[in-house]
Amino acid sequence: MINVFHIVSNKVWTGAEEYAYGLTSRLRNDDDFYVEVVCRKHEAVLTHFRRLEVPISILPLKGITDLDSPMRFARLLRKGHNVVHVHTFHDAFAAVMARHMSENPNTRVVMTIHGITKPKSNYIYRKLYRSIDHFVFVSQLAFDTWMNADPRFDANKASVIHDSVRKNPFAEPPIDLRERMAVEPGQSLILYHGRICPEKGIDVLLRATTLIDKNSFKLAIVGEGKRKYVSELKGFIVANQLVRNVSLLGFQENMMELIKQCDFGVLPSVEPEALGIANLEYMMQGKAHISTNNGAQQEYVTDGQNALLVEPGNPHSLATAMKSLITDQDARDRIGNRARADFDSKMNYDIFYRRISDLYKSLFKKSTN
Numbered sequence: 001m002i003n004v005f006h007i008v009s010n011k012v013w014t015g016a017e018e019y020a021y022g023l024t025s026r027l028r029n030d031d032d033f034y035v036e037v038v039c040r041k042h043e044a045v046l047t048h049f050r051r052l053e054v055p056i057s058i059l060p061l062k063g064i065t066d067l068d069s070p071m072r073f074a075r076l077l078r079k080g081h082n083v084v085h086v087h088t089f090h091d092a093f094a095a096v097m098a099r100h101m102s103e104n105p106n107t108r109v110v111m112t113i114h115g116i117t118k119p120k121s122n123y124i125y126r127k128l129y130r131s132i133d134h135f136v137f138v139s140q141l142a143f144d145t146w147m148n149a150d151p152r153f154d155a156n157k158a159s160v161i162h163d164s165v166r167k168n169p170f171a172e173p174p175i176d177l178r179e180r181m182a183v184e185p186g187q188s189l190i191l192y193h194g195r196i197c198p199e200k201g202i203d204v205l206l207r208a209t210t211l212i213d214k215n216s217f218k219l220a221i222v223g224e225g226k227r228k229y230v231s232e233l234k235g236f237i238v239a240n241q242l243v244r245n246v247s248l249l250g251f252q253e254n255m256m257e258l259i260k261q262c263d264f265g266v267l268p269s270v271e272p273e274a275l276g277i278a279n280l281e282y283m284m285q286g287k288a289h290i291s292t293n294n295g296a297q298q299e300y301v302t303d304g305q306n307a308l309l310v311e312p313g314n315p316h317s318l319a320t321a322m323k324s325l326i327t328d329q330d331a332r333d334r335i336g337n338r339a340r341a342d343f344d345s346k347m348n349y350d351i352f353y354r355r356i357s358d359l360y361k362s363l364f365k366k367s368t369n
Helices: 015-027 043-050 068-077 089-102 123-131 140-149 202-209 227-239 255-261 277-284 315-327 329-347 349-368
Strands: 002-008 033-039 056-058 081-086 107-113 134-137 158-160 188-193 217-222 246-250 264-267 289-292 308-310
Touching: 002 015, 002 068, 002 089, 002 349, 015 033, 015 043, 015 349, 033 043, 043 056, 056 068, 068 081, 068 089, 081 089, 081 349, 089 107, 089 123, 107 349, 134 140, 134 349, 140 158, 188 255, 188 315, 202 217, 202 227, 202 315, 217 255, 227 246, 255 277, 264 277, 264 315, 277 289, 277 329, 289 315, 308 315, 315 329, 329 349
Parallel strands: 002 033, 002 081, 033 056, 081 107, 107 134, 134 158, 188 217, 188 264, 217 246, 264 289, 289 308
Antiparallel strands: none
Protein backbone atom coordinates (compact mmCIF):
# COMPACT_ATOMS: atom_id res chain seq x y z
CA MET A 1 0.00 0.00 0.00
CA ILE A 2 1.16 3.52 -0.80
CA ASN A 3 0.41 6.36 1.60
CA VAL A 4 -0.58 9.54 -0.25
CA PHE A 5 -0.55 12.93 1.49
CA HIS A 6 -2.06 15.89 -0.31
CA ILE A 7 -0.84 19.22 1.04
CA VAL A 8 -3.17 22.18 0.44
CA SER A 9 -2.41 25.43 2.25
CA ASN A 10 -4.58 28.06 0.56
CA LYS A 11 -7.05 30.02 2.67
CA VAL A 12 -9.76 29.78 0.03
CA TRP A 13 -11.10 27.08 -2.25
CA THR A 14 -9.34 27.19 -5.62
CA GLY A 15 -8.67 24.88 -8.53
CA ALA A 16 -5.73 23.30 -6.72
CA GLU A 17 -7.95 22.39 -3.77
CA GLU A 18 -10.58 20.97 -6.12
CA TYR A 19 -7.87 18.89 -7.83
CA ALA A 20 -6.67 17.49 -4.49
CA TYR A 21 -10.26 16.97 -3.34
CA GLY A 22 -11.13 14.89 -6.39
CA LEU A 23 -8.05 12.71 -6.04
CA THR A 24 -8.61 12.26 -2.32
CA SER A 25 -12.20 11.22 -2.99
CA ARG A 26 -11.03 8.48 -5.38
CA LEU A 27 -7.96 7.37 -3.42
CA ARG A 28 -9.94 6.73 -0.25
CA ASN A 29 -11.85 3.96 -2.06
CA ASP A 30 -8.78 2.41 -3.72
CA ASP A 31 -7.31 -0.54 -1.82
CA ASP A 32 -3.85 0.21 -3.19
CA PHE A 33 -3.66 3.51 -1.32
CA TYR A 34 -4.10 5.19 2.04
CA VAL A 35 -4.82 8.92 1.74
CA GLU A 36 -4.56 11.84 4.14
CA VAL A 37 -4.91 15.60 3.74
CA VAL A 38 -2.51 18.14 5.24
CA CYS A 39 -3.78 21.70 5.40
CA ARG A 40 -3.98 24.89 7.42
CA LYS A 41 -6.78 25.71 9.84
CA HIS A 42 -9.07 27.50 7.41
CA GLU A 43 -12.73 26.54 7.54
CA ALA A 44 -13.33 27.37 3.87
CA VAL A 45 -11.04 24.48 2.95
CA LEU A 46 -11.56 22.19 5.94
CA THR A 47 -15.33 22.10 5.45
CA HIS A 48 -14.93 20.47 2.06
CA PHE A 49 -12.35 17.86 3.03
CA ARG A 50 -14.20 16.87 6.20
CA ARG A 51 -17.03 15.59 4.02
CA LEU A 52 -14.71 12.91 2.68
CA GLU A 53 -14.14 11.47 6.16
CA VAL A 54 -10.40 11.04 5.65
CA PRO A 55 -7.68 11.85 8.19
CA ILE A 56 -6.70 15.53 8.18
CA SER A 57 -3.51 16.90 9.71
CA ILE A 58 -3.60 20.62 10.47
CA LEU A 59 -0.24 22.40 10.28
CA PRO A 60 0.85 26.07 10.06
CA LEU A 61 2.40 25.63 6.56
CA LYS A 62 3.99 29.06 6.52
CA GLY A 63 6.63 28.42 3.87
CA ILE A 64 10.38 28.08 3.72
CA THR A 65 11.04 29.71 7.10
CA ASP A 66 8.56 27.44 8.91
CA LEU A 67 10.48 24.53 10.49
CA ASP A 68 7.69 23.42 12.81
CA SER A 69 5.44 22.14 10.02
CA PRO A 70 8.00 19.84 8.35
CA MET A 71 9.16 18.55 11.74
CA ARG A 72 5.62 17.55 12.65
CA PHE A 73 4.83 16.25 9.18
CA ALA A 74 8.01 14.14 9.17
CA ARG A 75 6.50 11.94 11.90
CA LEU A 76 3.90 10.76 9.39
CA LEU A 77 6.57 9.82 6.86
CA ARG A 78 8.89 7.65 8.92
CA LYS A 79 7.41 4.35 7.78
CA GLY A 80 6.03 2.86 4.60
CA HIS A 81 6.00 4.02 1.00
CA ASN A 82 4.83 7.61 0.89
CA VAL A 83 3.86 10.05 -1.84
CA VAL A 84 3.58 13.69 -0.81
CA HIS A 85 1.60 15.49 -3.50
CA VAL A 86 1.89 19.27 -3.43
CA HIS A 87 0.27 21.97 -5.52
CA THR A 88 2.34 25.08 -4.78
CA PHE A 89 6.07 25.72 -4.37
CA HIS A 90 5.20 27.16 -0.96
CA ASP A 91 4.19 23.64 0.12
CA ALA A 92 6.95 21.92 -1.81
CA PHE A 93 9.54 23.36 0.57
CA ALA A 94 7.70 21.83 3.53
CA ALA A 95 7.38 18.47 1.77
CA VAL A 96 11.05 18.26 0.86
CA MET A 97 12.20 19.25 4.35
CA ALA A 98 9.80 16.77 5.96
CA ARG A 99 11.11 13.95 3.78
CA HIS A 100 14.67 14.79 4.79
CA MET A 101 13.77 14.90 8.49
CA SER A 102 11.87 11.61 8.32
CA GLU A 103 14.98 9.77 7.07
CA ASN A 104 12.70 7.47 5.09
CA PRO A 105 14.18 6.70 1.65
CA ASN A 106 10.77 5.50 0.45
CA THR A 107 9.14 8.92 0.35
CA ARG A 108 8.56 10.70 -2.94
CA VAL A 109 7.47 14.28 -3.59
CA VAL A 110 5.18 15.00 -6.55
CA MET A 111 4.18 18.49 -7.61
CA THR A 112 1.40 19.48 -9.97
CA ILE A 113 1.99 22.73 -11.86
CA HIS A 114 -1.52 24.16 -12.18
CA GLY A 115 -0.66 27.29 -14.13
CA ILE A 116 1.45 28.54 -16.99
CA THR A 117 4.67 29.51 -15.30
CA LYS A 118 8.43 29.58 -15.76
CA PRO A 119 11.03 28.15 -13.37
CA LYS A 120 12.91 30.55 -11.14
CA SER A 121 16.66 30.66 -11.59
CA ASN A 122 17.91 31.38 -8.08
CA TYR A 123 19.89 28.79 -6.12
CA ILE A 124 17.17 27.93 -3.58
CA TYR A 125 14.57 27.15 -6.22
CA ARG A 126 16.98 25.21 -8.43
CA LYS A 127 17.79 23.04 -5.43
CA LEU A 128 14.07 22.61 -4.72
CA TYR A 129 13.39 21.51 -8.30
CA ARG A 130 16.11 18.86 -8.03
CA SER A 131 14.58 17.60 -4.80
CA ILE A 132 11.10 17.06 -6.27
CA ASP A 133 10.79 13.55 -7.68
CA HIS A 134 8.19 14.27 -10.34
CA PHE A 135 6.36 17.21 -11.86
CA VAL A 136 2.88 16.92 -13.33
CA PHE A 137 1.88 19.58 -15.88
CA VAL A 138 -1.84 19.93 -16.56
CA SER A 139 -1.30 20.63 -20.26
CA GLN A 140 1.29 20.50 -23.01
CA LEU A 141 1.26 24.29 -23.07
CA ALA A 142 2.22 24.44 -19.39
CA PHE A 143 5.00 21.90 -19.96
CA ASP A 144 6.38 23.65 -23.04
CA THR A 145 6.38 27.04 -21.34
CA TRP A 146 8.38 25.64 -18.43
CA MET A 147 10.82 23.67 -20.58
CA ASN A 148 11.45 26.47 -23.06
CA ALA A 149 12.44 28.72 -20.16
CA ASP A 150 14.96 26.18 -18.84
CA PRO A 151 15.98 23.46 -21.35
CA ARG A 152 18.33 22.01 -18.71
CA PHE A 153 15.33 20.78 -16.72
CA ASP A 154 15.17 16.97 -16.64
CA ALA A 155 12.17 16.12 -18.81
CA ASN A 156 12.24 12.55 -17.48
CA LYS A 157 10.99 13.96 -14.18
CA ALA A 158 7.86 15.40 -15.78
CA SER A 159 4.55 14.23 -17.24
CA VAL A 160 1.71 15.98 -19.01
CA ILE A 161 -1.54 14.73 -17.47
CA HIS A 162 -4.65 16.64 -18.41
CA ASP A 163 -6.84 17.28 -15.40
CA SER A 164 -10.49 16.28 -15.49
CA VAL A 165 -13.76 16.94 -13.66
CA ARG A 166 -16.34 14.80 -11.91
CA LYS A 167 -19.61 15.23 -10.09
CA ASN A 168 -19.45 16.13 -6.41
CA PRO A 169 -21.87 13.89 -4.48
CA PHE A 170 -21.67 16.19 -1.44
CA ALA A 171 -22.67 19.39 -3.22
CA GLU A 172 -25.68 21.32 -1.97
CA PRO A 173 -28.85 21.36 -4.14
CA PRO A 174 -28.59 24.09 -6.78
CA ILE A 175 -30.73 27.16 -7.22
CA ASP A 176 -33.24 27.20 -10.09
CA LEU A 177 -31.53 29.57 -12.51
CA ARG A 178 -34.45 29.98 -14.87
CA GLU A 179 -36.82 30.85 -12.05
CA ARG A 180 -34.26 33.06 -10.28
CA MET A 181 -33.56 35.04 -13.45
CA ALA A 182 -37.10 34.99 -14.85
CA VAL A 183 -36.02 33.47 -18.15
CA GLU A 184 -38.85 33.86 -20.64
CA PRO A 185 -39.82 31.44 -23.43
CA GLY A 186 -37.56 31.95 -26.42
CA GLN A 187 -34.73 33.45 -24.37
CA SER A 188 -31.37 31.69 -24.10
CA LEU A 189 -29.91 31.20 -20.63
CA ILE A 190 -26.15 31.84 -20.92
CA LEU A 191 -23.75 30.96 -18.12
CA TYR A 192 -20.28 32.07 -17.09
CA HIS A 193 -18.64 30.49 -14.05
CA GLY A 194 -15.19 30.97 -12.59
CA ARG A 195 -13.17 33.63 -10.85
CA ILE A 196 -14.45 37.16 -11.29
CA CYS A 197 -11.27 38.94 -12.32
CA PRO A 198 -9.95 40.94 -15.30
CA GLU A 199 -7.93 38.04 -16.71
CA LYS A 200 -11.13 36.01 -17.11
CA GLY A 201 -12.53 38.65 -19.47
CA ILE A 202 -15.83 39.31 -17.72
CA ASP A 203 -15.74 42.96 -18.83
CA VAL A 204 -15.31 41.76 -22.44
CA LEU A 205 -18.32 39.50 -22.00
CA LEU A 206 -20.44 42.37 -20.72
CA ARG A 207 -19.39 44.58 -23.62
CA ALA A 208 -20.39 41.77 -25.99
CA THR A 209 -23.87 41.62 -24.46
CA THR A 210 -24.47 45.27 -25.42
CA LEU A 211 -24.25 44.12 -29.05
CA ILE A 212 -26.99 41.49 -28.64
CA ASP A 213 -30.77 41.91 -28.64
CA LYS A 214 -31.72 42.19 -24.96
CA ASN A 215 -34.94 40.25 -25.56
CA SER A 216 -33.00 37.17 -26.66
CA PHE A 217 -30.94 36.21 -23.59
CA LYS A 218 -30.30 36.15 -19.85
CA LEU A 219 -26.71 35.87 -18.57
CA ALA A 220 -25.82 34.35 -15.20
CA ILE A 221 -22.32 35.12 -13.89
CA VAL A 222 -21.29 32.74 -11.11
CA GLY A 223 -18.17 33.20 -9.00
CA GLU A 224 -16.38 35.47 -6.58
CA GLY A 225 -13.82 38.21 -7.06
CA LYS A 226 -12.27 41.32 -5.60
CA ARG A 227 -14.81 43.88 -4.49
CA LYS A 228 -13.46 46.72 -6.65
CA TYR A 229 -13.66 44.74 -9.89
CA VAL A 230 -17.10 43.37 -9.05
CA SER A 231 -18.28 46.92 -8.33
CA GLU A 232 -16.98 48.05 -11.71
CA LEU A 233 -18.94 45.26 -13.40
CA LYS A 234 -22.10 46.20 -11.53
CA GLY A 235 -21.63 49.80 -12.59
CA PHE A 236 -21.33 48.75 -16.23
CA ILE A 237 -24.49 46.64 -15.94
CA VAL A 238 -26.48 49.56 -14.57
CA ALA A 239 -25.04 52.12 -17.00
CA ASN A 240 -25.88 49.94 -20.01
CA GLN A 241 -29.38 48.98 -18.84
CA LEU A 242 -28.51 45.30 -18.45
CA VAL A 243 -30.01 44.85 -14.99
CA ARG A 244 -32.83 42.64 -16.29
CA ASN A 245 -30.45 40.58 -18.43
CA VAL A 246 -27.36 39.99 -16.32
CA SER A 247 -27.15 38.61 -12.77
CA LEU A 248 -24.03 38.31 -10.61
CA LEU A 249 -24.85 35.31 -8.43
CA GLY A 250 -21.66 34.96 -6.38
CA PHE A 251 -20.21 31.59 -5.43
CA GLN A 252 -22.41 28.56 -6.06
CA GLU A 253 -21.26 25.14 -5.00
CA ASN A 254 -23.11 22.76 -7.30
CA MET A 255 -21.87 23.97 -10.66
CA MET A 256 -22.53 20.71 -12.52
CA GLU A 257 -26.26 21.00 -11.83
CA LEU A 258 -26.26 24.69 -12.75
CA ILE A 259 -24.54 23.92 -16.05
CA LYS A 260 -27.32 21.45 -16.84
CA GLN A 261 -29.81 24.32 -16.66
CA CYS A 262 -28.10 26.64 -19.15
CA ASP A 263 -28.39 26.70 -22.92
CA PHE A 264 -24.67 27.32 -23.41
CA GLY A 265 -21.62 28.64 -21.60
CA VAL A 266 -19.18 31.45 -22.29
CA LEU A 267 -15.57 31.48 -21.04
CA PRO A 268 -13.92 34.66 -22.39
CA SER A 269 -10.47 34.50 -20.72
CA VAL A 270 -8.03 37.12 -21.96
CA GLU A 271 -5.05 35.41 -20.30
CA PRO A 272 -3.99 31.93 -21.51
CA GLU A 273 -5.56 29.07 -19.57
CA ALA A 274 -3.24 26.34 -18.31
CA LEU A 275 -6.02 23.85 -19.05
CA GLY A 276 -9.51 25.33 -18.69
CA ILE A 277 -11.41 23.25 -16.13
CA ALA A 278 -14.65 25.15 -16.76
CA ASN A 279 -14.48 24.12 -20.43
CA LEU A 280 -14.38 20.48 -19.39
CA GLU A 281 -17.40 20.95 -17.13
CA TYR A 282 -19.52 22.11 -20.07
CA MET A 283 -18.23 19.24 -22.18
CA MET A 284 -19.02 16.70 -19.46
CA GLN A 285 -22.61 17.95 -19.30
CA GLY A 286 -22.99 17.94 -23.08
CA LYS A 287 -23.34 21.71 -23.34
CA ALA A 288 -22.04 23.90 -26.13
CA HIS A 289 -19.72 26.65 -24.99
CA ILE A 290 -17.72 29.55 -26.37
CA SER A 291 -14.09 29.90 -25.34
CA THR A 292 -11.10 32.00 -26.28
CA ASN A 293 -8.33 30.37 -28.32
CA ASN A 294 -5.30 31.58 -26.39
CA GLY A 295 -4.52 28.70 -24.02
CA ALA A 296 -4.45 24.94 -23.64
CA GLN A 297 -8.11 24.71 -24.65
CA GLN A 298 -6.92 23.99 -28.18
CA GLU A 299 -5.42 20.70 -26.94
CA TYR A 300 -8.93 19.24 -26.63
CA VAL A 301 -11.31 21.77 -28.24
CA THR A 302 -11.89 21.96 -32.01
CA ASP A 303 -13.61 25.11 -33.23
CA GLY A 304 -17.06 24.48 -34.62
CA GLN A 305 -17.12 20.85 -33.53
CA ASN A 306 -17.16 20.57 -29.73
CA ALA A 307 -17.08 24.32 -28.93
CA LEU A 308 -16.69 27.71 -30.57
CA LEU A 309 -13.35 29.51 -30.28
CA VAL A 310 -12.94 33.29 -30.51
CA GLU A 311 -10.12 35.79 -30.19
CA PRO A 312 -9.51 37.01 -26.63
CA GLY A 313 -10.47 40.60 -25.80
CA ASN A 314 -12.70 41.02 -28.85
CA PRO A 315 -16.31 41.74 -27.83
CA HIS A 316 -17.49 41.84 -31.45
CA SER A 317 -16.24 38.31 -32.22
CA LEU A 318 -17.66 37.10 -28.93
CA ALA A 319 -21.04 38.69 -29.63
CA THR A 320 -21.17 37.10 -33.08
CA ALA A 321 -20.50 33.65 -31.60
CA MET A 322 -23.09 34.20 -28.86
CA LYS A 323 -25.74 35.29 -31.37
CA SER A 324 -25.05 32.21 -33.49
CA LEU A 325 -25.81 29.90 -30.54
CA ILE A 326 -28.76 31.95 -29.33
CA THR A 327 -30.50 31.61 -32.71
CA ASP A 328 -29.51 28.03 -33.61
CA GLN A 329 -30.61 25.33 -31.17
CA ASP A 330 -29.59 22.60 -33.62
CA ALA A 331 -26.01 23.91 -33.51
CA ARG A 332 -26.09 23.99 -29.71
CA ASP A 333 -27.26 20.39 -29.61
CA ARG A 334 -24.76 19.20 -32.20
CA ILE A 335 -21.81 20.90 -30.53
CA GLY A 336 -22.92 19.77 -27.08
CA ASN A 337 -23.33 16.14 -28.12
CA ARG A 338 -19.90 16.09 -29.73
CA ALA A 339 -18.41 17.75 -26.64
CA ARG A 340 -19.81 15.04 -24.35
CA ALA A 341 -18.58 12.26 -26.64
CA ASP A 342 -15.08 13.77 -26.75
CA PHE A 343 -15.00 14.21 -22.98
CA ASP A 344 -16.13 10.64 -22.35
CA SER A 345 -13.57 9.15 -24.71
CA LYS A 346 -10.53 11.36 -24.04
CA MET A 347 -10.85 13.52 -20.93
CA ASN A 348 -13.01 11.72 -18.38
CA TYR A 349 -11.99 11.43 -14.72
CA ASP A 350 -11.26 7.69 -14.90
CA ILE A 351 -8.55 8.37 -17.47
CA PHE A 352 -7.05 11.13 -15.34
CA TYR A 353 -7.16 9.06 -12.14
CA ARG A 354 -5.58 6.02 -13.80
CA ARG A 355 -2.67 8.09 -15.04
CA ILE A 356 -2.08 9.73 -11.65
CA SER A 357 -2.36 6.48 -9.68
CA ASP A 358 -0.04 4.73 -12.16
CA LEU A 359 2.44 7.58 -11.67
CA TYR A 360 2.38 7.11 -7.89
CA LYS A 361 3.15 3.41 -8.30
CA SER A 362 5.87 3.98 -10.89
CA LEU A 363 7.87 6.17 -8.51
CA PHE A 364 8.64 3.10 -6.41
CA LYS A 365 9.15 0.66 -9.27
CA LYS A 366 12.08 2.76 -10.44
CA SER A 367 13.83 2.37 -7.10
CA THR A 368 13.70 -1.42 -7.27
CA ASN A 369 15.05 -1.86 -10.81
